[in-house]
Amino acid sequence: FWANKQPTAVMLRDLCEMGLDRKRRRQHGIFLHEELRIRIAQRVLELQQLPYGLPQRDGIRTVIQWYTEHLLALEDAPLPSGAAQDEAFTNFLTRVFEEHTEVIQELAF
Numbered sequence: 001f002w003a004n005k006q007p008t009a010v011m012l013r014d015l016c017e018m019g020l021d022r023k024r025r026r027q028h029g030i031f032l033h034e035e036l037r038i039r040i041a042q043r044v045l046e047l048q049q050l051p052y053g054l055p056q057r058d059g060i061r062t063v064i065q066w067y068t069e070h071l072l073a074l075e076d077a078p079l080p081s082g083a084a085q086d087e088a089f090t091n092f093l094t095r096v097f098e099e100h101t102e103v104i105q106e107l108a109f
Helices: 012-020 022-048 058-076 083-100 103-108
Strands: none
Touching: 012 022, 022 058, 022 083, 058 083, 058 103
């Protein structure tokens, strides 16, 4: 479902500005809540469609599993609608970001 949606064209500068503006933080969280599901789902599909049996190789299979877990966790995450949800969503995104640092190394193996 999410992989079939069109991602929003956005510049990194705009994301940074929006994320740093406390007044727009909730709006930014709502945007990321949907946008990340689209983009992660598309990465999963792209990895699953690699040729030559690559999706069955250990590193790629692991990354597909990580991305799928992140996507499912995003599905379960409540939409940021208050301070507590904003904080929980920020913590979730921090965890995803930290785990993502291992993706390149895993794909290389």
